[in-house]
Amino acid sequence: MKTDREAPVGVFDSGVGGLTVAREIMRNLPSEKIVYFGDTARVPYGNKSRETVIRYSHQICRFLQEQQVKAIVVACNTASAFALDAIRDDFDIPIIGVIEAGAKVAAARTRNKRVGIIGTVGTVGSGIHAEYLRKLDPEITVFGKACPLFVPLVEEGWLHDPVTTEVAARYLRELQDKKVDTLILGCTHYPLLRSTIREIMGEDVCLVNPAYETALELGRLLAEKGLSSTGAQQKEFPYRFFVSDLADEFKEFANSILPYDVEMTKKIDIEKY
Amino acid sequence: MKTDREAPVGVFDSGVGGLTVAREIMRNLPSEKIVYFGDTARVPYGNKSRETVIRYSHQICRFLQEQQVKAIVVACNTASAFALDAIRDDFDIPIIGVIEAGAKVAAARTRNKRVGIIGTVGTVGSGIHAEYLRKLDPEITVFGKACPLFVPLVEEGWLHDPVTTEVAARYLRELQDKKVDTLILGCTHYPLLRSTIREIMGEDVCLVNPAYETALELGRLLAEKGLSSTGAQQKEFPYRFFVSDLADEFKEFANSILPYDVEMTKKIDIEKY
Structure with a gap:
């Protein structure tokens, strides 16, 4: 199956922090759609074991795959450190990490x-x-x-x-x-x-x-694979946000760093993936 | 089915903090066995929504029930605040919270x-x-x-x-x-x-x-229900520790506040409950 170059990029983090990476992608690659997932029900990852972080990252990538993303950005440093190789082995799309x-x-x-x-x-x-x-x-x-x-x-x-x-x-x-x-x-x-x-x-x-360097790296990688969006199909709002817990904090933080209101954040049950 | 008065007391927390409650039970009710669960894979609860904390607490109580505890102490303040009524509705043993x-x-x-x-x-x-x-x-x-x-x-x-x-x-x-x-x-x-x-x-x-007040309250409650342990059957080490993530931090913190080494901490998959 040929990957659709107009498909969104998946970006995930343990919580809200990865929005700083999403923000750099929005700024530097404005034609790209984004599906963001923040694991707010299990945040933070920084004090958890390698094994647990790998398991969580797998669940999230399965969710993002279901969203038909064309590439995945691991915006979480801990997940990039522990899980990047493991998920690259299991998912057949370009995956880059912040590290x-x-x-x-x-x-x-x-x-x-x-x-x-x-x-x-x-x-x-x-x-x-x-x-x-x-x-x-x-x-x-x-x-x-x-x-x-x-x-x-x-x-x-x-x-x-x-x-x-x-x-x-x-x-x-x-x-x-x-x-x-x-x-x-x-x-x-x-x-x-x-x-x-x-x-x-x-x-x-x-x-x-x-965050900034990862956005540039993503741009190069998409270009290299012939996956850069042409931006031609953009009719609706290009960013979707998902979380595992609908705490108000996510919206507050998102609204404080992104240039528009993040109203349509959707909660999913990540433990099912 | 009659509850066994020699059964252990279940104590749970989002992580290591509830050990301060377990410690007070050990000090003040030395005949009681304890099964401790720390949800180290999903710690902390303090910034999560009511709904998520209730779901996590239900999973943990199902695990403790499987361990045949005679009573449950919710050592986590956030879980006591959000989930106490919900779990009391669903589990037919005495449940007390720190609040x-x-x-x-x-x-x-x-x-x-x-x-x-x-x-x-x-x-x-x-x-x-x-x-x-x-x-x-x-x-x-x-x-x-x-x-x-x-x-x-x-x-x-x-x-x-x-x-x-x-x-x-x-x-x-x-x-x-x-x-x-x-x-x-x-x-x-x-x-x-x-x-x-x-x-x-x-x-x-x-x-x-x-923590101290909860231990005293637990003693009164067990006495009132005829569930206080006689301490007669104690042959082996009376405390068992379970976590959802085996980070070293649990052992370190446990060893820093408990008067003996917590070596036999066992990891379980809490998302299955």
Whole structure:
């Protein structure tokens, strides 16, 4: 069966955070339709085991397949770290994750070959960034630091706050001491703390936002496979949102970062997949 | 069928936090066996909808029923707030929650009839404490404050830390302004921040720990129903632990608060129930 180039792209995350990736796709590939799934009933993934995250990712990809997506973007860093190979083995469409995209750009940008990565306990502990980066350039040394308080601070809305600055300063001190010249923001929420992180790390450190890099990578991949949408068939609103739990938070967060109201969010029973 | 008084008590929580309740049962009712379930694959419940929390609680009670428990303690505040009535309708054994037990003691202790309650967004937003307290004493006014950063701060181990003190001071200011004389620690993790909360609220405010009160309440309930264990049949280790995800965190947290090693934690597939 030939894949339909006008089919939507599937994007999934453990919750709302992946919307920062969806937003970059909307901005940079405006012809593409998107089916977004946020696993809000089981969020977060960052403190769960590899096995559980793989099982959840499989369920979600089966759901997205049913939605006839032409490609899947794993917008969740933890799922990208743990489950990307497993789902690539089982699904016959292009699948990309946020980690590869971020690693590629970091490898290209670093001059002193010292790259920092911040993220959840799961992402950082997986060592997956180091693996990718060393494949790209064996001379690179990777320094990881888990920042478990960043997501709740973002969700509390304390984006520009002395508490957040103090927490960030404490988390990042180690990476400053290691003299990294490039820092990957390895969690979907972290770009929202960009200015605080910038202030602490200084202007000379390159901050890599994998959400943006993933959108560009998706564009290249679709073009390469002859799957880029022509945008010709767009009659209706091109974005659909699904969640596993209809908490108000999803809509609130979505409305705070997307340029229009996300009203038609639909709940599905993901455990059935 | 007559319930076996030597059967274990089922205790469940969204994750590790309910172990603070299990610990109080171990201390205060040493003859009772316990089957503990922590829903570590779907933790936390605090930011999920009522409907989802009810569905999860039903699945867990079906699992505990299969373990032939004689009573169930809902150690999770969010599940107590959202799901207690629903599961009482469907299961024919005594079921108690942490919220009722805490509310009873708070109603007995307050002198100025101004009671504060701190917990997750879900627990505080449910207004369930106010409901219970007003039933017990219509003159009581309840002031709720959600403290979403407390759980990640505890899990980060920052129990005695200037950041935690600053966050707590900010969260609690509102309740101080309201001049509450009694404060319910409405989340299983919060007793671990007791000294920080005590410092901010001062010696004159009574801090109610629902974990302790629930253990006492369970003892009274079992005695009343003729279900108290005689302790005579105890040959093997009386506590069994089950989780939905085998992350190391469970064991680490368990070992940090229980007086022995929790080695035999078993993983089950809770979505099957």
